[in-house]
Amino acid sequence: MTSDNDRRRGLLARLRERPAARSRGRRRLGAAVRLFAALMLAGGAYTVFAPGVQAQDNPPLTGAAAEGKALFDVSCVTCHGRNAQGVEGRGPSLVGVGAASVEFQVGTGRMPMARQEAQAQRKPKVFTDEEIRQLGQYVQELGGGPIVPEGDDLHSDANIAAGGELFRINCSQCHAFGGGGGALSSGKYAPSLRPASDRQIYAAMLSGPQNMPVFGDNQITPEQKADIIAYIQETLKHDQDPGGFNLGRYGPSTEGLAIFLVGIVALVFASLWIAGKS
Amino acid sequence: MKRRKFDMAAAPGNAARGLDDRFQVATPLRRLLNKVFPDHWSFLLGEIALFSFVILLLTGVYLTFFFEPAMTEVVYNGSYAPLRGTPMSAAYASSLDLSFDVRGGLIMRQMHHWSALLFMAAIVVHMLRVFFTGAFRKPRETNWIIGSLLFWVGFLAGFTGYSLPDDGLSGTGLRIASAIMLSIPVIGSWVTSSVFGGEFPGDIIISRFFIAHVLLIPGLLIALISVHLGLVFKQKHTQWPGPGRTNGNVVGERMFPRYALKQGGFFMVVFGVVALMGGLFQINPIWLFGPYEAWVVSAASQPDWYVMFLDGSTRLMPAWEIPIPIGDGYVIPPLFWPTVVLPGILVGLSTLYPFLEARHLKDYRSHNLLQRPRDVPARTAVGAMAVSFFVVLTLSGANDVIADKFQISLNAMTWAGRIGLLLVPPLAYYVTYRICLGLQQHDREVLAHGVETGIIRRLPDGRFVEVHQPLSAANGHADGHGALEYVGWVVPKKMNRLGALGPAIRGFFYPIEKPAEAPVSPGHPPVEPRPEREEISSGESRR
Numbered sequence: 001m002t003s004d005n006d007r008r009r010g011l012l013a014r015l016r017e018r019p020a021a022r023s024r025g026r027r028r029l030g031a032a033v034r035l036f037a038a039l040m041l042a043g044g045a046y047t048v049f050a051p052g053v054q055a056q057d058n059p060p061l062t063g064a065a066a067e068g069k070a071l072f073d074v075s076c077v078t079c080h081g082r083n084a085q086g087v088e089g090r091g092p093s094l095v096g097v098g099a100a101s102v103e104f105q106v107g108t109g110r111m112p113m114a115r116q117e118a119q120a121q122r123k124p125k126v127f128t129d130e131e132i133r134q135l136g137q138y139v140q141e142l143g144g145g146p147i148v149p150e151g152d153d154l155h156s157d158a159n160i161a162a163g164g165e166l167f168r169i170n171c172s173q174c175h176a177f178g179g180g181g182g183a184l185s186s187g188k189y190a191p192s193l194r195p196a197s198d199r200q201i202y203a204a205m206l207s208g209p210q211n212m213p214v215f216g217d218n219q220i221t222p223e224q225k226a227d228i229i230a231y232i233q234e235t236l237k238h239d240q241d242p243g244g245f246n247l248g249r250y251g252p253s254t255e256g257l258a259i260f261l262v263g264i265v266a267l268v269f270a271s272l273w274i275a276g277k278s
Numbered sequence: 279m280k281r282r283k284f285d286m287a288a289a290p291g292n293a294a295r296g297l298d299d300r301f302q303v304a305t306p307l308r309r310l311l312n313k314v315f316p317d318h319w320s321f322l323l324g325e326i327a328l329f330s331f332v333i334l335l336l337t338g339v340y341l342t343f344f345f346e347p348a349m350t351e352v353v354y355n356g357s358y359a360p361l362r363g364t365p366m367s368a369a370y371a372s373s374l375d376l377s378f379d380v381r382g383g384l385i386m387r388q389m390h391h392w393s394a395l396l397f398m399a400a401i402v403v404h405m406l407r408v409f410f411t412g413a414f415r416k417p418r419e420t421n422w423i424i425g426s427l428l429f430w431v432g433f434l435a436g437f438t439g440y441s442l443p444d445d446g447l448s449g450t451g452l453r454i455a456s457a458i459m460l461s462i463p464v465i466g467s468w469v470t471s472s473v474f475g476g477e478f479p480g481d482i483i484i485s486r487f488f489i490a491h492v493l494l495i496p497g498l499l500i501a502l503i504s505v506h507l508g509l510v511f512k513q514k515h516t517q518w519p520g521p522g523r524t525n526g527n528v529v530g531e532r533m534f535p536r537y538a539l540k541q542g543g544f545f546m547v548v549f550g551v552v553a554l555m556g557g558l559f560q561i562n563p564i565w566l567f568g569p570y571e572a573w574v575v576s577a578a579s580q581p582d583w584y585v586m587f588l589d590g591s592t593r594l595m596p597a598w599e600i601p602i603p604i605g606d607g608y609v610i611p612p613l614f615w616p617t618v619v620l621p622g623i624l625v626g627l628s629t630l631y632p633f634l635e636a637r638h639l640k641d642y643r644s645h646n647l648l649q650r651p652r653d654v655p656a657r658t659a660v661g662a663m664a665v666s667f668f669v670v671l672t673l674s675g676a677n678d679v680i681a682d683k684f685q686i687s688l689n690a691m692t693w694a695g696r697i698g699l700l701l702v703p704p705l706a707y708y709v710t711y712r713i714c715l716g717l718q719q720h721d722r723e724v725l726a727h728g729v730e731t732g733i734i735r736r737l738p739d740g741r742f743v744e745v746h747q748p749l750s751a752a753n754g755h756a757d758g759h760g761a762l763e764y765v766g767w768v769v770p771k772k773m774n775r776l777g778a779l780g781p782a783i784r785g786f787f788y789p790i791e792k793p794a795e796a797p798v799s800p801g802h803p804p805v806e807p808r809p810e811r812e813e814i815s816s817g818e819s820r821r
Contacts, residue, residue, distance in 0.1 A: 118687070160360045168446060168568045172576040177446065177566045182577030183678040187687035190577065235360040235565075242377070243388050243560030250683070251447070251576075253676035255561050256583025259395040262559070263551055264326075264403060267396075270547045271322035274540055 008038060039122040068138030071131055075112055077210030084142055090116070098145020099136030104203035106132045108196075110210075118187030119210050122195065145247055149222070154198040155230035158223070164232030166224055170215065179236040184211055193232050201229050312806040315537045316517035316530035320407045322544060327400035327428075329548040330393040331503065337390040338492065344380050346372035347442065347488030349481045358565050366444075367568035373443035373564055389556030392437050398584040400777045401429050409631075409661050412646040413516045415641075419632040421509045428502050429584075431495060436582055438579040444484055447457055447562070450579045452479060454589075461614040477578045514625025519647045519766040526646070578679050583672065590674030591616035596697045611639060652721075653766060655714035662710035670698045680696070721769045725749060725762040747773060 061069060072084065079091030086093030094101075106127055110120035127135065140147065148154075168177070174190035175195040176182045181192040188211050193201065205225055208214030220228070247254040298304040315321075348368040354361050356371070357378045376383040384481045405425055408414050412423035437455070441448040456478040459470040475482035514528050531537045555561075568574060581589055592613060600610040635657065638640055651658040673680065674695035681688040728746035735745050749770070752764050770776055 010504060037613075122408075150497045161363050164568060166359050168576070169571075169576045172446075172574065173575055176577040177568070178563075180578075181682055183681040183688040183691075186689050189682050189685075231360065235809070236621070239417045239566070241560050241563070241681065243384055243563060246560045246563070249563070249566070250679050251578045252580040252582045253560070253578070253586070253679045255391075255559075256586065256672075256676075258555070258559055259392065259399050259583065263392065263555060264399050266551050267326050267548060268319075268323075268403075270544065271319045271326070274544050275317055275319035275322060277540065 001025065019057070046112040062133065062137065064137040066138075068131075068134035068136070071127070071135055072138055075126070076135075079113070084139060094139050095143035097139060097143075097146045098147060100146040100148045100203040101207035101209065102139045103132060103148055104200055104207055104209050106135055107203075108200055116224035119189060122191060123152045133207060146216075147273045148199050148203045148206065154202050155226050155233055158226040158230035160230045160234055162224070163227030163229070164235060166228050167231045171228065174212075176249075177251070178246075179232055180249050194237065196232070198229050198233065201232060287801045290776040311532065311534035313511070314528045314530045315533060316515055316523075316528055317537075318518060320411070320535065321515065323400060323404040323407050325541060325544055326548055327397055327404055328503065328507075330397040330400060330552060332545070333393040333549060333552050334390060334397060337386045337393065338496075340386045341376065341383075341390055342492055344372060344376045344383060345369070345442070345488075349444070349479075349484050361565060361568070364569060367484065369442060369444040370564070370569045373445070377565065385553075385556050387561075388561050389552050390439075391561045392555040392559070393552045395561075395582060395584075396437060396548075396555075398429070398432050398436060398552050398582075401425070401432060406430065406661070406665070409518070410651040410658055412645065412654060412657065413648055414632045415645040416632070416636060416721075417513055417644050418509070418516070421506055421513070423629045424502050424506045424509070426625070428499065428506065431498050431502060431626060433584055435491060435499065436497040436584060438487040438495060440582055440585075441487050442484060442491060443562075443564045444570050445564040446567035446570050446574045446576055447564075447579055448477065449572075450575050451581055452483065452570075453572070454592075457613060460615040461611045462618055463608070463610055463614065466525070476679065479570075484683065492555070501550045514646065516646055516648050528646075578682075580676055580679070586675030587668055587671035588617055588621065588675070590671035590677070590695065591620050592694060593677060594671070594674050594699060596696075647766070650766060652714040652717040655711045655718075656716050659707040659711040662706040666697065666706040667703045670695060670702055674699075720771075721764055724769050724771055725764055729771060729773055729776060747776065749776075 050244070072080075076084070076091075076094075079087055080094050081087040081091070084094035102111075105120070107125060107129075109123040109125040112126060113120045114123070125132075167179075171179075174182050174184065176190075177194055179193035181190050183189050190212070198203070200227055203209075204212060205215040205220065205228070206217075215225070217225075247258055294304075321326055346368045350368045351365050352368050352371050354364050354366055354371050354374060356362070356375050358374055361374065373387075376387055378384070407423065408422065437451070441452050441455075456470050456474060459473060460466045462469060470478065473483070473486070474480040475486075515530075517528055520529070531540075567576065573605040580586060595612050595616040598612050599616075602608040602610065651661075674691070677691040677695060678688055680686065681691045722785065728748035731745045731747050734742050736742055
């Protein structure tokens, strides 16, 4: 439209109109420059006064964390990626999982994983306690996260009966009434609690490893966690099985097996014996 | 006054005469005590069930002294520390007291539970024996039906007993039972609310189950067992075919004293095994399950083994809901098929089987002689099919435990169960049928050609033949083969069974000094007496 008008008016008219257009353009340019300057000023002021975003990228790692990073870069980086940011399809980001997660996963030998499968298995741990602490420190300094309280004994003075009730409500669905573990879907499973230490159980509740839900401190308070640990450690592990051999505490399925393998077999032999008597 | 001497030897006779003078029992008792029972180990399987039922009654009575069948909420304050202060039902608290505070309570509870499992196991094993030997045929169909009803009544007894302690496991079982009742179309909700006295769990179910468990069901069991045994008396026990045994007689031992003594001893053995299991193996640790609360469901919550096949069928059933657009819409839930329809079909099939078979074979005669399973391949194969069907379902009922402990995916277990349920029974049928035919053929072969001696002879032309010992003397056959007829009993297949090598050493733990005679069989020919065997020595005199 404009170009059609321009052609009709001729060159002079077009030249005459230019100054007006140029002044509007200049005004606009000026506005843009002022806006830009204001933004620069605001941004500059922000960078000066606010804690720098850049500053978090390279925090001075503490000594232990630096050691941990060195270990990480050798053993974990393949799956969890540089700076523990995760690798698509291989391993999740570890930013924010906290030292509790490291303590559980590495401390029970689940990490490093032997291979990618439904779920990492407990196995003899690869790192020493000191190295695990360093790795934990590194992950903690990457992005914070839950930490297991100090000390190896986390359940003294706890209420076992309350712990039992909490255990039955929150844990027995997967770990079974005797803490022996149970199957989940597609090859996943809830492991046996027998080999777990106080700190590992606490860390598991805090970090929700593998398929376990997170039981944060707002869901199960630290006191309740201590109760649950007390129930597991004192009752489930040290129950004397007053009724005799516990058949693995698998419930009625092994009891059914026992009545055939022991009861019926013994009595069939007895009937063979007694019928052969004359 | 002359002191009369007490004659010890005459006392029983005098007492018996006194009894007979008053009650005139000699004639009926003589008939009873002289009743003959055939003897075979497989006839004792039913006795295991009978004896474990007696143990159930004895231990159960003890338990009722201490059990409190109420759902009143109490706070536990017994000696099991990990539950102290926990609110629970009176039933559960008294079960805990039975386990921890009543002297002998735990072993009684455990013996009761083990003998319940044994009762059901023995019923099933006994039933298999009856099935595979054809003992259910006319005239014993009624007893077969009573026997299969005994399984289902025992099933109910077990389930109600399983529910009584009101622990986490039994509550979970009750919840499933209520869901099963709810799944019945049209009447489901009425059935559930009348059984539970309202919404699940209500506060009446334990006392209702208690009276069913200690009075109604045992009463029914005793009635059925009495009729069962009475019919065995009336119709006489079946026996294996053998020398002198016909369809019209019973060869065996008199009820008194031999049979009664043996049975008394066998009761002691059964009691001993149950007591040992009750003392050595922990069963149903209710203190670990905790009191039942609707939100507590443990992993590996299984029913007892005889209910597990229904659990398995439920786990294998795909989630097929059938919506029926009537009124506000109605849905038949998938649970209905594996837990109501399937048991219904199983009850029908098992009770009707004798009639179905008779109709199929057009065999309406009375049979008092048993059949070896191999001689009726079709029936044996059908039985194998039924057993494999049951086993697949039972294993599927425990599929989460199997998946976990053998590190198999639970989904894979479910699919293996689904496919296995369809494939394994026909396969079992085919394999069993072929095995039966093979065994039959081998029997006929031995009858025709004799027993393999293990001696290989080389003929002059260089061929090797194995020497067979014919079972009968040559009678008219040029080749020395006398054709013996198969009469449905064990065919000797080893030389020592013929007496040629001396009988196998008999005895359970210690050899019986005097070797017993080789087992007689109808196909057993009069073998010539074994020559005196000389001691094989090095030749030099020991003296």
